[in-house]
Amino acid sequence: MARVLVIGGGIAGTAAALALAKAGQEVAVYEAHPDSAEDIGAFLTLASNGLRALAQLDATSAVTAIGFPLTTMRLLDAEGGEVARAPLGEAADPRLRYRCLRRGELNAALQTEAARRGIAVVHGARLASVESGSEGVTARFTDGSSARGDLLLGADGLNSTVRRATAPAAQPRYAGQRVFYGYTTGAPAAGSAETACITMIRGSAAAFGHTTSPDGETYWFARVGADAPLSADEIAHATPTQWRDLLVALLREDATPAADIVAATTAPVLVTNATEMPGGTPWRSGRTLLVGDAAHAASPATGQGASMALEDAVILAKCLRDAPDTESALTHYEALRRPRVEHNTTVSGNISRGVHTPPPRTPGSPPPARPDEEVTRQLEWTTALR
Numbered sequence: 181m182a183r184v185l186v187i188g189g190g191i192a193g194t195a196a197a198l199a200l201a202k203a204g205q206e207v208a209v210y211e212a213h214p215d216s217a218e219d220i221g222a223f224l225t226l227a228s229n230g231l232r233a234l235a236q237l238d239a240t241s242a243v244t245a246i247g248f249p250l251t252t253m254r255l256l257d258a259e260g261g262e263v264a265r266a267p268l269g270e271a272a273d274p275r276l277r278y279r280c281l282r283r284g285e286l287n288a289a290l291q292t293e294a295a296r297r298g299i300a301v302v303h304g305a306r307l308a309s310v311e312s313g314s315e316g317v318t319a320r321f322t323d324g325s326s327a328r329g330d331l332l333l334g335a336d337g338l339n340s341t342v343r344r345a346t347a348p349a350a351q352p353r354y355a356g357q358r359v360f361y362g363y364t365t366g367a368p369a370a371g372s373a374e375t376a377c378i379t380m381i382r383g384s385a386a387a388f389g390h391t392t393s394p395d396g397e398t399y400w401f402a403r404v405g406a407d408a409p410l411s412a413d414e415i416a417h418a419t420p421t422q423w424r425d426l427l428v429a430l431l432r433e434d435a436t437p438a439a440d441i442v443a444a445t446t447a448p449v450l451v452t453n454a455t456e457m458p459g460g461t462p463w464r465s466g467r468t469l470l471v472g473d474a475a476h477a478a479s480p481a482t483g484q485g486a487s488m489a490l491e492d493a494v495i496l497a498k499c500l501r502d503a504p505d506t507e508s509a510l511t512h513y514e515a516l517r518r519p520r521v522e523h524n525t526t527v528s529g530n531i532s533r534g535v536h537t538p539p540p541r542t543p544g545s546p547p548p549a550r551p552d553e554e555v556t557r558q559l560e561w562t563t564a565l566r
Contacts, residue, residue: 181205182206182329182330182331182500183208184197184329185207185317185328186207186209186332187307187319187341188335188340189213190211190287190335192472192473192474192492192493193335194287194293195290195490195494196471198297199493202237203497204501208301208302208327208329209299210319210321211301211302212306213303224483224486225250225279225483226243226486226487227278227487228270228278230484230487230488231276231277232276232556233493233494233559235275236494242292243286243290244279246286246289247280247282247286248376248393249277250278250279250377251267251269251278253265253379254377255380255382256382258433258434258435259436260436263382268378305325306321307320307321307341308322309345312332312346312465316328316330317332317466329467330506331467331500333470334346335471335489336474337473337477338477340473342470343461346465346466346468346470351458353458355454355532356405356454356533357403357453357533358403358406358409359401359451360403360450361399361400364397364398364444367392367444368437375392379391381438383433383434385404385430385431385433386427386430387402387403387481388400388402388431388436398441400441400442402427402438403532405532405533409455410453415451415452427439427449428442454479455477456479456529459522460522461475461476469510471489471492471493476488476518478521478525481529481531488520494559495513495517495559496513499516502564520555
């Protein structure tokens with residue numbers, strides 16, 4: 181049994197801990213933030229593949245106790261006309277229906293489940309350095325404490341401290357859009373009387389999406405193309421209504437519900453830059469491995485970030501369970517995961533940049549994602565990967 185140190189208690193890190201513990205590994209999670217509510221303001225959707233991974237972790241009930249299901253997606257054009265409608269998820273299995281929830285609530289639910297299973301989650305442990313050798317790996321924290329293990333997972337997100345220590349040349353890059361999130365209880369009919377439906381709007385100045393919870397709160401996002409990212413200073417010093425007013429002016433150009441939904445938002449609007457990790461980013465160094473956004477962050481256009489992190493957790497744990505040694509387990513894990521996650525990054529980045537056809541493949545470029553049935557097979561906990 182190996183001892184695994186997980187740096188980062190977000191979705192990727194806590195899910196990895198749940199999977200590793202199920203696979204018989206000793207695991208502890210070290211989270212820099214003092215509590216579990218990081219990024220509680222943003223929301224996300226879990227797709228069927230992410231929910232399938234949750235089921236393999238025996239964590240479905242912990243997550244379906246929060247958020248709400250999405251069973252239908254509809255697409256509107258800039259004139260407000262419906263141009264497409266499609267079901268979401270796999271109707272035959274209620275566990276695999278799409279789910280909308282706040283990121284911080286998902287973090288908290290996974291951490292609560294980890295604690296229930298006796299997995300150590302240490303808050304306020306900010307990583308300072310990593311020392312990897314032939315006999316093990318040591319994580320040193322800014323408070324002077326340290327932890328030693330056989331393997332260290334960098335699950336500490338886009339601005340990963342582990343990645344800076346192990347692959348300092350690998351840097352996130354801007355993906356061409358600014359992304360806004362908000363909530364309102366005052367949206368006029370939210371543009372749709374349907375429940376469990378998410379509406380996507382292909383607007384002239386922005387891509388917009390909204391859905392309404394069973395409690396009547398409308399969740400919305402907008403993706404706006406821009407040549408340059410917002411600086412940290414611009415984000416930190418924005419006025420309370422700055423982003424709302426900017427968006428309303430843009431969205432008023434179209435005959436859709438988007439402008440009215442944003443105008444009805446009284447709480448602060450959140451903003452971030454769409455960012456991605458370049459393909460070929462090194463994931464491994466000695467006894468360390470990057471997972472989740474630390475390894476393969478993508479722009480949010482495909483909505484697959486959390487689901488890909490959950491897949492990482494299950495497949496890594498299976499590789500460590502089934503392989504004869506750690507080195508072969510990590511080699512096999514990377515061979516399975518890199519094509520799929522880098523394909524998602526490419527597709528999502530193309531959408532963010534307005535390039536709807538993936539560029540031609542060149543020698544050495546990542547192949548397309550594996551078919552869904554192959555990924556499903558990989559996620560089945562009882563299926564050996566050797």
